[in-house]
Amino acid sequence: DARVTQTPRDKVTEMGQEVTMRCQPILGHNTVFWYRQTMMQGLELLAYFRNRAPLDDSGMPKDRFSAEMPDATLATLKIQPSEPRDSAVYFCASSAEPGNTEAFFGQGTRLTVV
Amino acid sequence: SQQGEEDPQALSIQEGENATMNCSYKTSINNLQWYRQNSGRGLVHLILIRSNEREKHSGRLRVTLDTSKKSSSLLITASRAADTASYFCATDRGGGFKTIFGAGTRLFVKA
Numbered sequence: 001d002a003r004v005t006q007t008p009r010d011k012v013t014e015m016g017q018e019v020t021m022r023c024q025p026i027l028g029h030n031t032v033f034w035y036r037q038t039m040m041q042g043l044e045l046l047a048y049f050r051n052r053a054p055l056d057d058s059g060m061p062k063d064r065f066s067a068e069m070p071d072a073t074l075a076t077l078k079i080q081p082s083e084p085r086d087s088a089v090y091f092c093a094s095s096a097e098p099g100n101t102e103a104f105f106g107q108g109t110r111l112t113v114v
Numbered sequence: 115s116q117q118g119e120e121d122p123q124a125l126s127i128q129e130g131e132n133a134t135m136n137c138s139y140k141t142s143i144n145n146l147q148w149y150r151q152n153s154g155r156g157l158v159h160l161i162l163i164r165s166n167e168r169e170k171h172s173g174r175l176r177v178t179l180d181t182s183k184k185s186s187s188l189l190i191t192a193s194r195a196a197d198t199a200s201y202f203c204a205t206d207r208g209g210g211f212k213t214i215f216g217a218g219t220r221l222f223v224k225a
Binding site: 004031033035042043045048050055056089091093095101102103104105106107108110 | 147154155156157158159162202204211212213214215216217218
């Protein structure tokens with residue numbers, strides 16, 4: 001049963017701490033998306049990778065956010081330092097042929113920064 | 115800014131009734147997709163319609179696409195309480211790899 005796996009599911013951290021969220025895309029999918037979901041902003045595209053290369057991270061605050069794909073089985077989203085306004089649910093999704101096929105979503109990481 | 119905007123924002127119906135949700139978008143697209151999200155969970159793909167298609171069916175779902183009006187609709191027939199969820203349209207912005215989501219319609223089906 002192929003699925004996108006995200007860890008951790010929930011994270012509570014203090015303001016100023018570093019947060020790292022991890023995503024294991026579906027094997028064989030060459031495109032990975034990071035989204036952030038809040039009540040106010042809805043689903044925002046933060047960044048996406050194709051064949052491990054970052055194609056667009058314009059949706060991401062550059063000063064504190066960074067996204068990487070160290071290898072084809074792992075994508076990371078890091079926030080340093082974290083702020084209360086970063087509290088949201090962060091979703092990773094992967095796709096075999098973006099735009100032409102569906103994106104498969106992980107269950108998300110619910111981040112609370114206090 | 116988001117590409118798609120769903121209408122209505124929220125919809126409450128009785129079980130057995132049909133539910134219609136609309137999506138409007140701003141730029142040209144190659145494909146439009148509809149997703150469903152149960153509270154607190156990841157999104158699940160429902161259906162994809164290509165820009166050269168006008169209508170598509172999948173079970174109780176019917177999707178239409180009008181590229182001249184830059185709009186799409188999702189019809190759920192004979193709704194069930196289990197259809198209670200948020201529904202999002204997503205577009206590819208004319209062939210790029212980005213998949214951009216609208217604000218979603220929250221559907222509540224009363225048993």
